[in-house]
Amino acid sequence: MEVKAKRGDFLTTLYWTQSIVERRNTMPILADVLIEAQGEGITITATDLEVGVRAKFNGEVSQDGKVTVNAKKLYEIVREAPADAVQLKRLENDWVEVKSGKSIFKMVGMDAREFPQFPQFKEGKLASMPAGVIREMIEKTIFSVSTDETRYSLNGVFVEEDKKGKIRMVATDGHRLAVIERGVGSIGLEKGVILPRKGLTEVRKLLEGVEDGVISIGFSENLALVVRENVELFMRLIDGEFPEYGKVIPKDNPHTLKIEQDEFLKALRRVSILSSERYKGIKLEVGEGRISISANNPDLGEAVEEMDVDYKGKRLAVGFNARYLIDVLSVLGTGGEVDLTIKDEVSPGIIKKAEDDDYLYVVMPMRL
Amino acid sequence: MRWFFHVDMDAFFASVEQALDPALKGKPVIVDGRNGRGVVTSASYEARKYGVHAAMPGFQAKKLCPQATFLPNRRRVYSEFSKKIFAILEQYSPEIHAISIDEGVVDLTGTEKLFGPPVNTAQKILKCIRTDLGLPASGGLSSNRVVAKIAATLAKPNGFLHIPFGSEEAFLSPLPVESIPGVGPKTHKELVRRGVKTIGDLLSNPELGHRFLDLDEGGQEKRRHDHSIGNETTLDAPLKERDEMEKVLWELVEEVGSRLRKERFYARCITVKIRYTNFKTITRSRTLLSPTCFDREIFEVVRDLLRKNLTPGSMVRLLGVSASSLLTSGWQESIFDLQKRRSWENLYRGIDRLRRKYGEEAIGTATPHIRSR
Numbered sequence: 166m167e168v169k170a171k172r173g174d175f176l177t178t179l180y181w182t183q184s185i186v187e188r189r190n191t192m193p194i195l196a197d198v199l200i201e202a203q204g205e206g207i208t209i210t211a212t213d214l215e216v217g218v219r220a221k222f223n224g225e226v227s228q229d230g231k232v233t234v235n236a237k238k239l240y241e242i243v244r245e246a247p248a249d250a251v252q253l254k255r256l257e258n259d260w261v262e263v264k265s266g267k268s269i270f271k272m273v274g275m276d277a278r279e280f281p282q283f284p285q286f287k288e289g290k291l292a293s294m295p296a297g298v299i300r301e302m303i304e305k306t307i308f309s310v311s312t313d314e315t316r317y318s319l320n321g322v323f324v325e326e327d328k329k330g331k332i333r334m335v336a337t338d339g340h341r342l343a344v345i346e347r348g349v350g351s352i353g354l355e356k357g358v359i360l361p362r363k364g365l366t367e368v369r370k371l372l373e374g375v376e377d378g379v380i381s382i383g384f385s386e387n388l389a390l391v392v393r394e395n396v397e398l399f400m401r402l403i404d405g406e407f408p409e410y411g412k413v414i415p416k417d418n419p420h421t422l423k424i425e426q427d428e429f430l431k432a433l434r435r436v437s438i439l440s441s442e443r444y445k446g447i448k449l450e451v452g453e454g455r456i457s458i459s460a461n462n463p464d465l466g467e468a469v470e471e472m473d474v475d476y477k478g479k480r481l482a483v484g485f486n487a488r489y490l491i492d493v494l495s496v497l498g499t500g501g502e503v504d505l506t507i508k509d510e511v512s513p514g515i516i517k518k519a520e521d522d523d524y525l526y527v528v529m530p531m532r533l
Numbered sequence: 534m535r536w537f538f539h540v541d542m543d544a545f546f547a548s549v550e551q552a553l554d555p556a557l558k559g560k561p562v563i564v565d566g567r568n569g570r571g572v573v574t575s576a577s578y579e580a581r582k583y584g585v586h587a588a589m590p591g592f593q594a595k596k597l598c599p600q601a602t603f604l605p606n607r608r609r610v611y612s613e614f615s616k617k618i619f620a621i622l623e624q625y626s627p628e629i630h631a632i633s634i635d636e637g638v639v640d641l642t643g644t645e646k647l648f649g650p651p652v653n654t655a656q657k658i659l660k661c662i663r664t665d666l667g668l669p670a671s672g673g674l675s676s677n678r679v680v681a682k683i684a685a686t687l688a689k690p691n692g693f694l695h696i697p698f699g700s701e702e703a704f705l706s707p708l709p710v711e712s713i714p715g716v717g718p719k720t721h722k723e724l725v726r727r728g729v730k731t732i733g734d735l736l737s738n739p740e741l742g743h744r745f746l747d748l749d750e751g752g753q754e755k756r757r758h759d760h761s762i763g764n765e766t767t768l769d770a771p772l773k774e775r776d777e778m779e780k781v782l783w784e785l786v787e788e789v790g791s792r793l794r795k796e797r798f799y800a801r802c803i804t805v806k807i808r809y810t811n812f813k814t815i816t817r818s819r820t821l822l823s824p825t826c827f828d829r830e831i832f833e834v835v836r837d838l839l840r841k842n843l844t845p846g847s848m849v850r851l852l853g854v855s856a857s858s859l860l861t862s863g864w865q866e867s868i869f870d871l872q873k874r875r876s877w878e879n880l881y882r883g884i885d886r887l888r889r890k891y892g893e894e895a896i897g898t899a900t901p902h903i904r905s906r
Contacts, residue, residue: 339822339823339867340822340865340866342868408869413868413869413871444863444864446862446863484862511866513868513871527868529865529866529871530865531862531864532862532864532865532866533862
């Protein structure tokens with residue numbers, strides 16, 4: 166194999182591989198990228214077997230073939246390369262030569278035939294989706310995914326569709342739950358699936374800043390495929406039972422507060438400075454027309470801030486993990502009011518925008 | 534009334550060496566400081582007669598007692614012996630506070646029914662250490678931790694001192710202030726400058742007394758947050774069947790659960806301890822998403838830990854359960870277990886109330902075996 170391509174093309178493509186390659190070194194070849202050349206196309210693939218990415222770009226191919234080489238190092242070399250073009254050539258015994266301007270690197274590669282195959286998907290099974298909406302749905306749920314590896318089925322976002330062409334995404338860590346529903350058409354899911362956090366983080370990266378345009382999504386057995394332009398991403402679905410989330414969404418919280426969202430977020434950030442590092446507990450005391458947000462930490466001191474709110478219910482004091490509130494307020498989009506509905510100091514509260522009934526965030530109070 | 538028994542080993546490292554090598558018995562033995570290098574970490578009482586003491590530079594020890602046997606430090610061996618000592622202490626109370634490798638406090642409060650008067654229990658513990666392990670140990674027994682420690686120090690070597698309830702002040706008053714743990718040379722100098730020489734002087738000055746010697750056991754309670762609540766038992770006959778072990782664990786869990794609820798604690802971490810007949814001991818812990826004080830939830834974790842960690846076919850002689858990372862606030866319930874947890878809270882409140890009123894046996898679980906759901 167021998168190819169020559171623009172440094173920039175190499176760099177953007179290798180960028181997608183960097184967070185995917187295996188860090189734990191279970192299989193040495195997973196720390197490598199696979200580079201394949203055929204006709205005018207150069208394809209770069211990386212995978213940790215759970216998630217994989219494959220991206221294509223054009224270059225001058227003087228000889229077809231394939232090589233593998235360490236992903237991190239190749240990325241660094243290309244990033245620092247002195248010239249606008251980068252040349253890659255396979256040498257004897259799986260060695261790879263990288264040339265740019267006057268620099269020459271020779272790297273140890275591995276037998277490219279050993280590199281895991283990128284799964285095959287049937288063309289027709291992919292559905293086109295508005296990229297901006299999918300990005301919004303991921304952003305509004307992924308932060309609630311559990312990081313507790315023993316709770317495997319909560320380590321991803323649950324995706325299902327109803328018959329009316331609405332897609333629903335749900336994420337929970339057991340203490341809070343985010344549900345979003347959007348009408349984007351069918352993606353051909355007969356039953357719900359759990360998409361792993363790592364895979365969705367990559368999709369989010371792929372869609373960063375994207376408002377328009379489309380992406381294609383498809384499922385086959387235990388895999389999901391997402392395609393945007395020249396980049397394909399696959400992920401292995403989480404094999405587990407997602408909890409029955411519908412039952413835990415409170416239907417009859419009697420007290421609703423309407424709060425200036427941006428002010429609320431800023432006040433929470435300020436007050437939580439003095440909450441305990443570990444639990445981030447803050448207290449919300451609501452009374453007619455006002456809310457007081459306070460934190461108390463025996464080692465540091467205390468903080469309190471009052472805000473005017475639209476509230477006519479009874480007086481209540483509820484503890485929350487400030488981080489859980491800040492997380493959701495940060496993805497709701499700036500401006501306007503946010504509704505917080507509560508029942509009592511031990512039942513879950515709901516946060517949502519008044520005008521968007523299709524995005525709900527349920528959060529458990531904290532014992533203070 | 535509380536009973537604290539402070540156990541302090543005498544010349545621990547040197548004594549272990551003497552216990553392991555009878556030829557060294559009755560002879561001056563010094564650990565570390567060989568060839569005049571470094572400092573002495575432990576000196577047997579025979580060596581102390583020559584003025585050698587721990588923390589003394591090796592060359593000085595060599596000069597004072599050239600005939601002593603200087604040995605290298607075998608930390609591992611001492612630590613093995615330490616484990617054995619604490620295993621003995623643990624047989625008499627679930628509340629053990631290890632202070633260092635050779636020093637610990639046993640809370641004998643409430644063990645009267647089981648073991649008889651604490652004065653006898655304390656001496657039994659010392660005897661057990663002396664005969665089973667062949668090591669000299671000293672102990673102090675008192676209603677107060679600090680007094681127990683001071684008594685243990687005064688009882689050295691190989692002695693026992695009991696300070697009866699009510700006579701603590703009379704015992705302490707004539708002692709010099711430097712007997713108080715934490716009063717070092719600097720503080721001592723400062724106190725003497727203020728005319729405070731004995732503990733009696735200190736106690737008559739309420740402001741100073743409170744600062745250096747807190748005789749109020751209530752103050753100790755607050756610190757118990759970072760402790761754990763545990764219970765373990767050496768089995769009458771070693772067990773091989775997991776079902777049988779689960780029955781024992783269930784009883785231990787009930788005890789731990791009721792103590793957690795009594796103190797209004799929720800535990801974030803549950804630990805199981807298994808000791809096989811060959812004395813190999815393992816402990817396995819799990820951290821919970823939502824802290825608990827409910828027997829059923831604790832048992833679920835305990836049973837799972839047992840299933841995952843028990844070596845099949847091995848005989849078990851001791852089982853233990855402990856709850857740690859104790860909290861009274863600062864966590865969220867799991868969204869998915871809300872209803873279940875509420876009903877358990879009511880259930881256990883009811884059970885505890887019945888037991889307080891009619892005794893432990895008033896109510897129990899019909900089958901200690903909770904079948905898998």
